[in-house]
Amino acid sequence: MTRVSFDVNGEPHQLELDTRTTLLDALREHLHLTGTKKGCDHGQCGACTVIVDGRRINSCLTLAVMHQGNEITTIEGLGSPEQLHPMQAAFVKHDGYQCGYCTPGQICSAVAVLDEIRAGIPSHVTADLIAPVRLSNAELRERMSGNICRCGAYSNIAEAIGEVAGRSA
Template sequence: MQLTVNGTGHSLDIDPRTTLLDVLRDHLALTGTKKGCDHGQCGACTILVNGRRINSCLTLAVMHDGDEITTIEGLGEPGNLHAMQESFLHHDGYQCGYCTPGQIVSAVGMLGEAKDNWPSNVTADLEGHADLSDAEISERMSGNLCRCSAYPNIVDAIRTVKDKSLKDGTAA
């Protein structure tokens, strides 16, 4: 099978029962994506597949043959961090750091979904542009758990990137 992960092509010969999370961690040594619950309930394994966020523990790698995958390692690097990574640092949007990669990747995906006018359960107008209020951000990030309860700082970090991208006219 063929995967493009963080812009690099990989040809893999794997057991068809292998999850995408296990391929990333065990076959490609990309350990930023965390194995939390292994049941899709915590969000620690969140990655982007073709620009959309998914829980990598719930999908088989063979289902993504030819897909473009982005992990936390693909968003930025030391000295050249993604805006969301910088914002999490600035707002102290982490404590132990275990959930942080999934939170950051999920936040980037969530801003893309909002930009494309995907509604959430708390979106008032299903036909218009969703206002990313704190309640809207919290709802959209509800699939990512933080056992240290850094939620207010995470919302602040996301809001800062959202506000900056709106002001600059750039995508987050």
């Protein structure tokens, strides 16, 4: 057992954890923040995506004790049913989900993707590494490809992200 402390959605938490506990299980099983989903536990589906110090990660692929002092944002930190984050509202408006299980991961990824593009971080499909990254369909789809939606809401998710980004998908 090891002590670790980090902020989740702006609130400090101190936990004493089995060192084998993933960040995902720390959130879900210890802090009862179950908005972050476990789909595969192997970094293959993206349902567990959270934002750590501004960067999105698969929380199933990292141990909780590696996050001493980090600032973690989960889906619960973006908005609430009464006060949706613009990305959450766009997903509702464009029906960018069906069963809802991959949805928190999609939304966390989408929020982080727009930040990555603004920050000029290139992707596999970025043609010009020196020019500002274009907010194209190809860029959005490439960057979101780590988040699987088996219900197949991709076309609607692209519309939702496009709307928040201020362009049509």
